[in-house]
Amino acid sequence: MWLRSLVVALLSQLALAGTADAKGPFGSLKIGNWIGGAFSNDETGAFSHCAATSPYANGVILVVSQNSAGTWLLAFASPGYSFNKGENAAIDVTFDGQEQARLYATAYQPNMLTAVMPLNVVRTFQKASLMVATAGRTVLNFDLTSTGPVIAALANCVTRVKADGLDKAGDFTKGAAKPAMANDKQGALPAKPARTGTFTGTGFVASPNGHIVTNSHVIDSCTGDIKGNLAGEAAMVLRVVSSDATNDLALLQAPATASFKDFARIRDRSMHSGDSVVAIGFPLHGYLSSDLTVTTGIVSSLSGFRNHTGRLQISAAIQAGNSGGPLFDMSGQVAGVVVAKLNALRMIKETGQLTENINFAIKTGALRDFLDNSVVRYQTAEPKGELKAAEIAANARAYTMLISCIGTEQADAKR
Structure with missing residues (x-):
């Protein structure tokens, strides 16, 4: 009985840092030794997360949540366990003796370390049979034979609760997508090979405490x-604080020893169609200049692809590697986060037209909500005066960063 009580308590605690404890579970999830359900924020009553947990013979309870x-x-x-609140730890995980990843965990409760799982790690966690977790001299083995349907059920839980509400929560294992299995039929097309290498993007320092904003798809792989x-300076290892796949935003943390001369301020007013903008980043790193690249344009539309109201359409040229970089107004305030360009080849196939200068940025409303939810002390500013693009670029040099990592990505994945 004590174990079940502890498990329920852990499930309710597993939310992002800074949130209140949660109530639940609502509905049910039971697969093998895994149990779980949906949970609400104890203060607001709003849906918080779906979680599942399983105890292991090594004395550790594994908890997975979306x-x-x-x-x-x-x-x-x-x-x-007895951790100090806010204590950090690097946990190296190896799946089936092959694929490896490093997770950066934080103790939000004294008896639990919690880490963000990038999507590529989630996919591996879902299909693997064994995970070996190493932290310092501690090495722990975890049987993952049931995690395929567990991940599918948790994703189903989040989708159903967001659509129908907590009061209609039921058995989340019903209707969950079956995990993809290897196709053993003769004549089946082979899967596209994964691409392994160095992936790059752009980010910018968004607080005096060294918080760095980028796109979630920049770090997923x-x-x-x-x-x-920063351009021309030595690289530092960054820790993942939070990630929002829906809005394609991620928050990283620089080491406590890092020092930045300045950080970005976020524009506190909406942009208008026709406003001039400046995009700054590190496109096609390794092929183009290793220094900051600056492009200019205008806000072409206040909505993105297929009328996405959380996006700006911009004409400033961007390329792979610009993702996650700051989009500035002409007063030097961040007016958006560069996120994507229209796929010209796809549009030729679908419309027969060659598209040019159709690119997108995340609006500051979504950015500010994300930073608020991540408890970041960012600063806003009114657009005052007008600077030249060269002046904006000179100021941005102090806080615009090249983001890079070694990773593995499916050949057809979006970047």
Whole structure:
């Protein structure tokens, strides 16, 4: 009975840092030794997350969760743990003796370490049979034979609760997508090979405490350390704080020893169609200049692809590697986060037309909500005066970073 009580308590605690404890479970999830369900925020009553947990013979309780924003979390808990709140730890995980990743965990409760799981790690966790977790001299083995349907059920839980509400929560194992299995039929087309290499993007320092904003898709494929560096300076290892796959935003943390001369301020007013903008980043790193690249354009539309109201359409040229970089107004305030460009080849196939200068940025409303939810002390500013693009670029040099990592990505994955 004590174990079940502890498990329920751990499930309710597994939410992002800074949130209140949760109530639940609502509905049910039971697969093998895994149990779980949906949970609500204790203060607001709103849906918080779906979580499942399983105890292991090594004395550790594994907890997996997806929150309402789409972020996946993995926690290691034990009644024997005694961490200081806010204590950090690097946990190296190896799946089936082959694929490896490093997770950066934080103790939000004294008996549990919680880490964000990038999507590529979630996919591996779902299909693997064995996970070996190493932290310092501690090595723990976890049987993952049931995690395929567990991940599918948790994703189903989040989708159903967001659509129907907590009061209609039921058995989340029903209607969950079956995990993909290897196709053993003769004549089946082979899967596209995974691409392994160095992945790069852009980020910017968004607080005086060294918080760095980028796109979640920039770090999704990372299996090794995520590094960041200002132009011409040495790289530092960054820690993942939070990630929002829905809005394609991620928050990284620089080491406590890092020092930045400045950080970005976020525009506190909406943009208008026709407003001039400046995009700054590190496109096609390794092929183009290793220095910051600056492009200019205008806000072409206040909505993105297929009328996405959380996006701006911009004409400033961007390429692979610009993702996660700041989009500035002409007063030098961040007016958006560069996120994507229209796929010209796809549009030729669908419309017969060659599209040019159709690119997109995440609006500051979504950015500010994300930072608020991540408890970041960012600053806003009114657009005052007008600077030249060269002046904006000179100022941005102090806080615009190249983000890089070693990773593995499916050939058809979006970047």
